[in-house]
Amino acid sequence: xxxxxxxxxxGKGTRMNSSKPKVFxxxxxxxxxxxxxxxIKQLKPNFSNIVVSDDILEKTKExxxxxxxxxxxxxxxxxxxxHAVKCVKGLKYVNINDVTLILFAxxxxxxxxxxxxxxxKCKNKADLTILTMQxxxxxxxxxxxxxxxxxxxIVEFSEASIEDKKISLCNSGVMAxxxxxxxxxxxxxxxxxxxxxxxxxxxVDIFVKNKKNVISHECNYEETLGVNDRDDLHRINKIxxxxxxxxxxxxxxxxxxxxxxxxxxxxxIGKDSVIYPNVYFGKNVKIGKNVKVKSFSNLEDVSIAENCxxxxxxxxxxxxxxxxxxxxxxxxxxxxxxISRNVKIAHLSYIGDTFIDMNTNIxxxxxxxxxxxxxxxxTEIGENCFIGSNSSxxxxxxxxxxxxxxxxxxxxxxxxxxxxxxxxxxxxxKKI
Numbered sequence: 001x002x003x004x005x006x007x008x009x010x011g012k013g014t015r016m017n018s019s020k021p022k023v024f025x026x027x028x029x030x031x032x033x034x035x036x037x038x039x040i041k042q043l044k045p046n047f048s049n050i051v052v053s054d055d056i057l058e059k060t061k062e063x064x065x066x067x068x069x070x071x072x073x074x075x076x077x078x079x080x081x082x083h084a085v086k087c088v089k090g091l092k093y094v095n096i097n098d099v100t101l102i103l104f105a106x107x108x109x110x111x112x113x114x115x116x117x118x119x120x121k122c123k124n125k126a127d128l129t130i131l132t133m134q135x136x137x138x139x140x141x142x143x144x145x146x147x148x149x150x151x152x153x154i155v156e157f158s159e160a161s162i163e164d165k166k167i168s169l170c171n172s173g174v175m176a177x178x179x180x181x182x183x184x185x186x187x188x189x190x191x192x193x194x195x196x197x198x199x200x201x202x203x204v205d206i207f208v209k210n211k212k213n214v215i216s217h218e219c220n221y222e223e224t225l226g227v228n229d230r231d232d233l234h235r236i237n238k239i240x241x242x243x244x245x246x247x248x249x250x251x252x253x254x255x256x257x258x259x260x261x262x263x264x265x266x267x268x269i270g271k272d273s274v275i276y277p278n279v280y281f282g283k284n285v286k287i288g289k290n291v292k293v294k295s296f297s298n299l300e301d302v303s304i305a306e307n308c309x310x311x312x313x314x315x316x317x318x319x320x321x322x323x324x325x326x327x328x329x330x331x332x333x334x335x336x337x338x339i340s341r342n343v344k345i346a347h348l349s350y351i352g353d354t355f356i357d358m359n360t361n362i363x364x365x366x367x368x369x370x371x372x373x374x375x376x377x378x379t380e381i382g383e384n385c386f387i388g389s390n391s392s393x394x395x396x397x398x399x400x401x402x403x404x405x406x407x408x409x410x411x412x413x414x415x416x417x418x419x420x421x422x423x424x425x426x427x428x429x430k431k432i
Contacts, residue, residue, distance in 0.1 A: 035108030080197030
């Protein structure tokens, strides 16, 4: 089967009241559009097209860099979903059973298994399969009109009668259709409606009148929730967080307060790890087994190996790697650093652009002075070193293994191995 996918991403999103295109607003630190593309990739389609507007034309380079084999079509005027599909270039079929999947860029919760079932039904049982659901509050959804348990048409909410609005079965907007028939019938869409738009849903009526088989596949309505405004964004984000919690919990992670922890779409946590309340996971966080992340910690772009303890009030970012059995304590910030195993940075320190070898202890108040006003410079600390409290290490600098830096030392020169350096203070006595 030659599978084609069309993602409709040309909506203006005016209700977002934002200079950012709607489909690039984020759920769990990932744009809405990218959630959908990630699902589509798993289908391994032969042809993938995104319909865009002028608003996101400049984003096509970014999309192409992240995702290969996507083409783009331009919808210059917002004349409806049917018109958007008409704008697609390059759509073709190899045999009569080839299928095209059409879906929206602002529905990030759609599940891959749902899409697979929809496509399979279209291939084996129907000419057109629509994805339906029954929300608790149907609101402005189009209604699926049936006669003798057979789909007759879809009525858009703007065109629905009072009787139509009583129907509980709603259209999600997602459909799978035989590509040959789509190409044949898409030209028959017209804009004879109150909005003067070309409704893709009118294909159902056209297929039925041409005696083609139209069926539905029903899914949980949450999968099809779309984003129209910031309230929708907040609601869908909460659902995503709940789903992420459930996946991690089932995989053996203890999350002490699921309502106060924020996960990114790509957060990975090993089993027997414990996540305390009020922890934020930014993008690209990977945590090993049996790790404790304590409250008010903020993690982003970090890999943490097994048996580590992080926080509370730790901030770790910028491509940092922490090896096993390491302790990163309260009010410690790490940036762009590699921390080897059995290292202790217990509290009140800034470590940036630094390599720390194993079994080293960093005292409270230690900072690596990595920025000279122009360049970020590197610090290297060898194994089995002891850095005393309130030390300032002025990079670039190397402290070799088994060395001791006394408390309160300002260090700007390299230290050879097995060396002790310290700042000598003089006690001043004042006469009263």
